[in-house]
Amino acid sequence: MSDFRRWTKTRFQEIASHEFLSFSHWRRRILFWTGAVVVGLSAVFFAKAADYAFALFGRVASHGWWVPLLITPTIFALLCWLTQGALKATRGSGIPQAMAALKIEDEAFRARLLSLKVSIGKMALTLAALLGGASVGREGPTVHVGAGLLYSMGRRFGFDDPTAAGRFILAGSAAGLAAAFNTPLAGVVFAIEEMSGTFEHRMSGTLLTAVIVAGVVSLGVVGNYAYFGDITAALPLGNAWIAVALTGVTGGLAGGIFARLIIPSTFGFRGAMERLRARQPIVFAAACGVALVLLSLLSANGLYGTGYVQARDILQGHGDTGPLFGVLKFLGNIASSWAGIPGGIFSPALAVGAGLGNNIAQLIPGADSSAVVLLGMAAYLAGVTQAPLTAAVISLELTSNRQMALPIMAACLLARAVSGIFCRVPVYKALANNLIEGYEAERKAALPEESAEKPASP
Structure with missing residues (x-):
């Protein structure tokens, strides 16, 4: 009878420790799903706001060919000035920032590229660029915003371990692309081919779920649509x-x-x-x-x-x-x-x-x-x-x-x-x-200063 109790107790412990029933794993899953919803809603808002900003530029520019000559260079100069300091990480596409943060497991470096302030600034300044008629897109910035939002949420709720934070960055990037283009499969492929170059088996289900949730949010708000419409073109052999x-x-x-x-x-x-x-x-x-x-x-x-x-x-x-x-x-x-x-x-x-x-x-x-x-x-x-x-x-x-x-x-x-x-x-x-x-150069430059601050050995 004691052997049976021991066997029962062992089986119960194994079941309780299973990943499916683990509280910490469920906490992470719920946070991923919530973050994916936030990314999906942010992508939809970003898309609508981008269309509005560019339409406003078009209405103003229609008053004469000379109007953009006043607006566009001024906006370009203003954005360059605004991104000289703390918002420097908002420059460009945003995908390289997410890739660099995924590779370097340094909390300060990641926070500099993916903080909530950078995510909000990225969205606002990209809209300003479109308001000035810049020849830029919103999809790369949406990837940046998605990575930043999930990374910030992960840190806020205690998932600040470098490996765990990297998973949030990867899932946020994929969800951002999927929601921006309404292309869930492309989000997964993008995460494999561009962001990580590898695909961790344990991460596959979480990543797919984040992409699906973000895609469902986008579909629920703007409907089931193809970005460029349904194209029935074909190219026969020959x-x-x-x-x-x-x-x-x-x-x-x-x-x-x-x-x-x-x-x-x-x-x-x-x-x-x-x-x-x-x-x-x-x-x-x-x-x-x-x-x-x-x-x-x-x-x-x-x-x-x-x-x-x-x-x-x-x-x-x-x-x-x-x-x-x-x-x-x-x-x-x-x-x-x-x-x-x-x-x-x-x-x-x-x-x-x-x-x-x-x-x-x-x-x-x-x-x-x-x-x-x-x-x-x-x-x-x-x-x-x-x-x-x-x-x-x-x-x-x-x-x-x-x-x-x-x-x-x-x-x-x-x-x-x-x-x-x-x-x-x-x-x-x-x-x-x-x-x-740039990060490595800063780190090397800081080493002599750190050494100088340490007291000499007796």
Whole structure:
């Protein structure tokens, strides 16, 4: 009988200690789910606010061609000034900040990049950039905000262990992308391919749940929709597959050059631009704003904002952006990136790809124009990010199109290979490495001071 009691007690302890019944694990799950809801609601608010901000700019800019010449450089200069100090982490896309914070398990470094103040500032300043007509997107910033919100919530409720905090950052990033584009599968692939490079088995269920919850919140508020509408384009086997080769090479070439141009460097033309910005950063940002306005005057529909409307119109076959839209949007995106203001590159990259794809479609009369445009969007995004899986899944989910799966994956893989010739390190990884190098330099510089403060050994 005693043996039976011992056996029963042992089995009971094993069941009670099981992860499914663990209080701490359930506490973490509930916090993840709550955080995912917050991220989803924040993404929806951010999207609505971004549309309103850019629409307001459009109404003001319609009063004359000279109006953006006053507004855009001023906003660029103001944002550059505002991000000189504590809000420096709000600059750029935000994805490199999340990647760097995931890699460096230092609480002070992570808090500097992902604090609640940075998350709120990122959202507010990106909206200000769109209010000034900047050629930036909100999807990268939404990833930054999602990572910051879940990280801050985790710390607030006691999950400040470096490994646990990293899980919150990863889940917040994936949930942010899923909610921003309404693409849950892309959120998971993005977390694997871009953010972590690996996929911890124990994290899989939590990550998927966070993505699903954020996606459900987005669906509940704005409905079940495809970002660019339902596109029924198809590309049959045959001569039309020439489009895969043309879009893959063109997207990879243009994407690799773009990535190379926005990564800080001390050499060549990029190094010269960096030195100019270092001398007079605010004046340089204003000059970038002027360049964007002047480029926009050459475009039929302007280059301001995310480029979502132009990309959608081109994709649906009733756009009137002009033959140079892709090239001009490419240059406008560079001007906005060089200014160092908050804002992402996802949506603007899709717009560039749509413009380039439309140009390629004119060279292949027998191919479906919408199919070639979709290939161009996917290939250019893959060329910029060098993340072919993420680019392919995003492109498929954005258009609810499954017929183009093989051509899109082929174009993305080709674009990734071509892009790597011009830019050896993927753009987000290179920008994250710059943040990490800055942290390492600060840490090394602080070591002599710490040593000097210690009393000498007797």
